[in-house]
Each structure stands twice: as C-alpha cells, then as structure tokens.
Amino acid sequence: MSPDRPSQRSWRRSAVPRAGLTTAGVVDHALAVVDQQGVGGLTLAAVAGRAGVATPSLYKHVRGLPELRTLLGIRVLEEMADRFAAAVMGRSTDDAVAALLREYRAYATEYPARYATLPFDPLHNPGQVTAGTRLMNVFLAVMRGYDLQGSDAVHATRRCRAVAHGFVDIEVAGGFGLPEDLDETYEQLITMLVMSLRAQTRSTVTLPGNSRSANLPMA
Numbered sequence: 001m002s003p004d005r006p007s008q009r010s011w012r013r014s015a016v017p018r019a020g021l022t023t024a025g026v027v028d029h030a031l032a033v034v035d036q037q038g039v040g041g042l043t044l045a046a047v048a049g050r051a052g053v054a055t056p057s058l059y060k061h062v063r064g065l066p067e068l069r070t071l072l073g074i075r076v077l078e079e080m081a082d083r084f085a086a087a088v089m090g091r092s093t094d095d096a097v098a099a100l101l102r103e104y105r106a107y108a109t110e111y112p113a114r115y116a117t118l119p120f121d122p123l124h125n126p127g128q129v130t131a132g133t134r135l136m137n138v139f140l141a142v143m144r145g146y147d148l149q150g151s152d153a154v155h156a157t158r159r160c161r162a163v164a165h166g167f168v169d170i171e172v173a174g175g176f177g178l179p180e181d182l183d184e185t186y187e188q189l190i191t192m193l194v195m196s197l198r199a200q201t202r203s204t205v206t207l208p209g210n211s212r213s214a215n216l217p218m219a
Contacts, residue, residue, distance in 0.1 A: 021051060023061040027071050034072070034113045044068070070127045073119040077131035080118075083107055084138045093145040094194045100142055101164050101190050108168035115168070146197045156197060163189050 029050045034042050044065055048055040062068045087103035088096040108115040119125060122132025139160060143153040167186055176182055 021053065021057075021061070023071070026051065026058060026061045026068070027075050030068055030072050031075065031114060034117060035111065038113050039116050042069070042072075069117070070125070072117050073122065073125075074128050074131045076114050076118050077122060077128065077135050079114075080104075080107055081131070081135040081138055084135070088138065088142055092142075094198070096142045096145060097160070097194050097197065098190050100139070101160060101186075101193070104164040105168050105171075105186060108164075109172060112172040115172070143197075146200065148197070148200065152200065156200065159196065160193060163193055 026047060029047045030042060033046045033050055037046065042065075044055050044058050047068070048058050051058075058068075062071065083106075084100055084103050087099040091099050119128055119132070122128035123136070125132070136157065139157040140153050143149075143156045146156070148156050167189060170176060171182060176185075
C-alpha cells in the first residue's frame with residue numbers, strides 16, 4: 001500500500017457534499033469567511049473548505065464567485081433591512097431617524113467586512129433589486145413621517161445614506177485619529193439631519209454658482 005493512499009481516501013471523503021448543503025448554506029459559509037478573512041479572503045476554495053466539500057461541489061449551488069458575491073450582497077441588504085425595520089418599529093419622525101442612523105452605524109461597525117460587500121447600486125442589479133428596494137423602503141417610510149414623498153423623499157434618503165456611510169466608512173478605516181468622542185460627533189450629525197428634515201419645505205431656491213434649482217431645507 002502506497003503511503004499516500006490514506007490521505008487520498010481522506011480527501012475523497014471530504015469531497016463528499018455534506019448532507020443538506022443548500023445555496024443559503026453556501027451563503028452562510030461565505031459570510032463566515034468574509035467575517036474572518038475580509039472581503040479579499042472570499043474565494044470558492046475558502047467557502048468550500050469551511051463547508052467541508054470539494055470546491056467543484058459548490059457549482060451545484062452557485063455558478064461561480066460572481067454569483068456568490070451577488071447572493072452575499074442580497075443577504076447583507078436583507079440583514080440591514082431587517083435590523084433597520086426593527087429599529088424604527090413604533091417610532092416616527094425624529095425618533096425614527098435617530099434610531100435608523102444609529103442602527104446603520106451599529107451594523108457597519110459590528111460587521112465591517114460584511115458591510116464592505118454592500119452593493120452601491122442594487123436597484124440597477126436585476127439580482128439584487130428586490131432586496132435593495134426593501135432596504136430603501138425602510139428609509140422612505142421614515143421620510144413619510146415628515147410628509148416627504150417622491151423626489152423629496154429620495155433626496156432626504158440620500159442625505160441620510162451619505163452621512164451614515166461617510167461616517168462609518170471613515171470610522172471603520174480608523175480615520176478619526178483625534179481624541180474627541182465619536183459617539184458625540186455622530187449624534188451631532190443625526191441632529192443636523194433631523195433639523196434639515198424638520199425644516200424642509202417645497203420652496204425652490206438656486207444656490208450661487210449652481211444653475212440647478214433644488215428643494216432645500218429653509219430655516
């Protein structure tokens with residue numbers, strides 16, 4: 001018996017798919033890989049190793065790494081939508097905005113690697129549009145508390161997203177080096193957004209140097 005035969009048998013045993021492995025299970029393993037190794041560590045081999053299967057076995061569930069990334073983005077969008085919806089449940093206007101933005105930061109700092117997989121424009125990705133729309137609808141529901149509809153609500157949602165993403169992106173990267181309290185800074189940003197939403201009217205103004213008219217908060 002050759003000395004490498006036991007290891008070959010062992011490899012064959014490990015290559016047998018685990019009973020019950022599903023596409024959702026593959027995404028679960030992919031999330032774990034991302035959490036532990038970062039986005040750069042996401043490979044089919046790494047996911048297969050964690051799932052206890054041979055890499056080719058994953059093709060029964062995903063067509064390749066691009067599709068797995070798409071599914072991972074969907075899962076992250078769904079997780080965020082679930083958490084954000086729970087955070088604003090029973091709240092309205094200022095209270096809802098504060099809860100929404102605090103939960104946004106909480107998710108991004110708790111799962112920075114997952115957050116890094118968040119697709120920036122899921123509404124134009126056929127595979128992610130449903131999950132992306134669900135997440136956006138949480139924001140739009142909060143904006144309705146201020147009687148903001150249509151384009152006004154979209155602009156308000158963009159402001160919230162830009163502030164929250166900009167802050168957590170710098171925070172996760174360790175870009176706030178001064179000793180002042182980050183929680184206090186973030187609460188100031190929330191207050192700024194709340195004030196802009198309270199004050200928003202349908203008055204149209206044109207900023208100097210900008211030929212475009214826009215609906216802006218008017219104090």
